[in-house]
Amino acid sequence: MAIELSARQQQILEIVRLEGPITGEQIAEKLNLTRATLRPDLAILTMAGFLEARPRVGYFYAGKKTSEIFGEQLRKMLVKDHKAVPVVISENATVYDAIVAMFVEDVGNLSVVKDHGILAGVISRKDLLKVAIGKQETQSVPVSLVMTRMPNVITVTGEDNVYNAARKLVENAVDSLPVVKVLDAERKQYEVIGRFTKTTVTKIFVELGSNREI
Amino acid sequence: MAIELSARQQQILEIVRLEGPITGEQIAEKLNLTRATLRPDLAILTMAGFLEARPRVGYFYAGKKTSEIFGEQLRKMLVKDHKAVPVVISENATVYDAIVAMFVEDVGNLSVVKDHGILAGVISRKDLLKVAIGKQETQSVPVSLVMTRMPNVITVTGEDNVYNAARKLVENAVDSLPVVKVLDAERKQYEVIGRFTKTTVTKIFVELGSNREI
Known part of the structure; x- marks a missing residue:
């Protein structure tokens, strides 16, 4: 399954990869956006398995690479x-x-x-x-x-x-x-x-x- | 990237695979749900690349299988x-x-x-x-x-x-x-x-x- 991420979603991933765990508020701040604007992107990234969210901790990177899918499959x-x-x-x-x-x-x-x-x-x-x-x-x-x-x-x-x-x-x-x-x-x-x-x-x-x- | 689909999302995929192109209304009817209830699922399936949506036509199946990622990679x-x-x-x-x-x-x-x-x-x-x-x-x-x-x-x-x-x-x-x-x-x-x-x-x-x- 190849997911096409928007530019903003890729930015979010990059931020979480480098700085996670990080809260939605903090991500929004870094992007000069409101938390509400980011909500759909964060929901998609989480449901798609790129990010994991933990209450009171924030988001952290959980995305699987293509090579990991290979590994699992084999x-x-x-x-x-x-x-x-x-x-x-x-x-x-x-x-x-x-x-x-x-x-x-x-x-x-x-x-x-x-x-x-x-x-x-x-x-x-x-x-x-x-x-x-x-x-x-x-x-x-x-x-x-x-x-x-x-x-x-x-x-x-x-x-x-x-x-x-x-x-x-x-x-x-x-x-x-x-x-x-x-x-x-x-x-x-x-x-x-x-x-x-x-x-x-x-x-x-x-x-x-x-x-x-x- | 391994996406975990909910049972309902898998049902939707199956319907579109078999009967697409099909409108959101028609999918909702088949599942005895309202169009509004389905909206987030359809949004995720579309953004994740499983479905494509065309105005006035409906949804059709576009999802890639793991084996297709392999093929592309190789x-x-x-x-x-x-x-x-x-x-x-x-x-x-x-x-x-x-x-x-x-x-x-x-x-x-x-x-x-x-x-x-x-x-x-x-x-x-x-x-x-x-x-x-x-x-x-x-x-x-x-x-x-x-x-x-x-x-x-x-x-x-x-x-x-x-x-x-x-x-x-x-x-x-x-x-x-x-x-x-x-x-x-x-x-x-x-x-x-x-x-x-x-x-x-x-x-x-x-x-x-x-x-x-x-």
């Missing part, structure tokens, strides 16, 4: 509603199997799982490329030897919000996070239920920017 | 202000050189250039992995043999907005776009001046969501 969007389907490989598979799986599924990262889909680790294109240019045969190296292993894997749950998930991607410099259901927090037994990747974020970004309802 | 942010530094390799380099460059620079994509930094193509981790598991020696295959070649490379310029750039990433299913300066549009002579990647988008996303001014 914190309401949950990983479970935006995650991609999981792409997993058994910890008994070879590096060669993992490379084939990545091409077949067209993904850049795989979750490596034990029995019952329990997360054992993750493996990326970068990890595989490292093996592929090495001396070893990709068909003889098990993925479990080159993967990032639990408990060092950064994960998210479906209940996490997309802002925090995106922050984990940036802060840990990874392209993908397994979305997990926690079966046993103490023993780090996580079931893999999806992926949250930079592609996921880019799709949300485009969706949000497309002027459609979300 | 269209104001330009690629040149957010792009990453270019990482390039000569078209005379080998696949092995490209793999080494990717590890050294820790990037997933390289721009392949001719003399004077003119874009010849792009190469991804996926392209390199394909060669690495093949029969050929990575040291004997030139990158120019396996890269995506101009004019098939999707590019953006610094003047493009980040929304359109992100959309190109999604629609073309690529992880990275070379940011270029167009030297000769007809002959597709582009100088590489940066990168715009899913990592770039994820960083903007986190920045926008961080409740800070942007």
